[in-house]
Amino acid sequence: MLRLHFTAEDLLRVTFAAEPAPLMELGLAMAMLQRATVPEFSRWQRRARETLPREATALFGLVPPTARGPMFLDPLSKGLDDGLDLVRATPVSRIRAELDRVCPTHRPVTPWIRDLAVREREAWQTLEHAVRAAHSALINEPWSRIEAGFQAERAWRTRLLARDGIRTTLAQLAAGGRWEGTVLVFPRPEQFDAVLSGHGLVLLPSVLWSRPLVALYEDAPSILIYPAVTPLPLLEEAPADPLGVLLGRTRAAILDLLPREHNTSDIAKELGISKASASEHTKALRDARLVATQRDGKAVWHCCTPLGLELLRGAGTAG
Known part of the structure; x- marks a missing residue:
C-alpha cells in the first residue's frame, strides 16, 4: 500500500503541475523498461529495449524498476537543457544523501557511482551523455503526444475537482484509491508511508507509468505521480x-x-x-x-x- 498522510495545510495546497517534466518522464521510462511486462506497455517495452542506445544503459545503474532513483536526477523542468542545469547544480551533500539512499538498497555501489558522489568530472560527463541518449531514444520523438495526453488529463481532472471536490478527485487518481481519515491509500505491492510536510502536493500525471508514486520533499511541495488514463502507447x-x-x-x-x-x-x-x-x-x-x-x-x-x-x-x- 502507498499511504499518503495529509495535514490540513497539505490539502489546502494541492495543485496540478502546469506541464509534463521531461526528466521525470525519462526516469519513469527507464524504470518501466526494467519492469516485468505491463500489458498496456508491452509493445513499447519490447521496442524500447531493442532500440535503447548502449550509452543510455548507464542510467540503469541509478534508476531501479520502482522508479525510486536519486531525486536530483529528475527535477521538474520545462526542457532537457534546463533540467540538466538543475541536475548539475545539485549540492554535493544532496547528491551523496540520495546516492546513499538508493545504493545499495536498490542498486550496487559501483566505481562510477562513487565518482558521481564526489563530482568526478568524467563520471558526470558519462551521466549527461547517458541522459541525452536516453532522452533522444525515449522522450524526444513522442513529446508532442506526451504533452497532448498530459494537458487532456489535467483539463479533465480539473473539471472533476470543481465538481466533486479535492477528496474525491484525489481518491480517483488511480484504481482502488480510498481515504482512511486524512490518509490517502492506493493499492501497491509494497508498503510505503509518506508523511507530507505541510508544503502541499503537486499532482503530476504520467503517460509512461502505471501506478502512484510519491516524491517527498521536506522544504517544498511533494509530488504525486499518477498514471494518466491513457498511457503513451495508446495515445x-x-x-x-x-x-x-x-x-x-x-x-x-x-x-x-x-x-x-x-x-x-x-x-x-x-x-x-x-x-x-x-x-x-x-x-x-x-x-x-x-x-x-x-x-x-x-x-x-x-x-x-x-x-x-x-x-x-x-x-x-x-x-
Whole structure:
C-alpha cells in the first residue's frame, strides 16, 4: 500500500503541475523498461529495449524498476537543457544523501557511482551523455503526444475537482484509491508511508507509468505521480477530437457506444476489434470510473457511469 498522510495545510495546497517534466518522464521510462511486462506497455517495452542506445544503459545503474532513483536526477523542468542545469547544480551533500539512499538498497555501489558522489568530472560527463541518449531514444520523438495526453488529463481532472471536490478527485487518481481519515491509500505491492510536510502536493500525471508514486520533499511541495488514463502507447499521433486525446481513439469510441448498454462481443463487433481487446479497454474505462460493468450469465454488459456521460457531454458527443 502507498499511504499518503495529509495535514490540513497539505490539502489546502494541492495543485496540478502546469506541464509534463521531461526528466521525470525519462526516469519513469527507464524504470518501466526494467519492469516485468505491463500489458498496456508491452509493445513499447519490447521496442524500447531493442532500440535503447548502449550509452543510455548507464542510467540503469541509478534508476531501479520502482522508479525510486536519486531525486536530483529528475527535477521538474520545462526542457532537457534546463533540467540538466538543475541536475548539475545539485549540492554535493544532496547528491551523496540520495546516492546513499538508493545504493545499495536498490542498486550496487559501483566505481562510477562513487565518482558521481564526489563530482568526478568524467563520471558526470558519462551521466549527461547517458541522459541525452536516453532522452533522444525515449522522450524526444513522442513529446508532442506526451504533452497532448498530459494537458487532456489535467483539463479533465480539473473539471472533476470543481465538481466533486479535492477528496474525491484525489481518491480517483488511480484504481482502488480510498481515504482512511486524512490518509490517502492506493493499492501497491509494497508498503510505503509518506508523511507530507505541510508544503502541499503537486499532482503530476504520467503517460509512461502505471501506478502512484510519491516524491517527498521536506522544504517544498511533494509530488504525486499518477498514471494518466491513457498511457503513451495508446495515445494517437493527432486525434481529431479532444476525447480521443484523453482516452485514445479506441477507448473514446467504446465510451461513445455506452450511453446504451452493450456487451463485450457487441463492442468488439461494432468497432472491428478482438473481444480480448474490447475487454482490456473496457477494464481501463471501468478503472477510471467511466464505465460500469455487470455479468449476466456468460455475457458481460457495460454502460456509461454518470461521470462517463458527463465526459461525453463535455466533448459534445452525447445527446
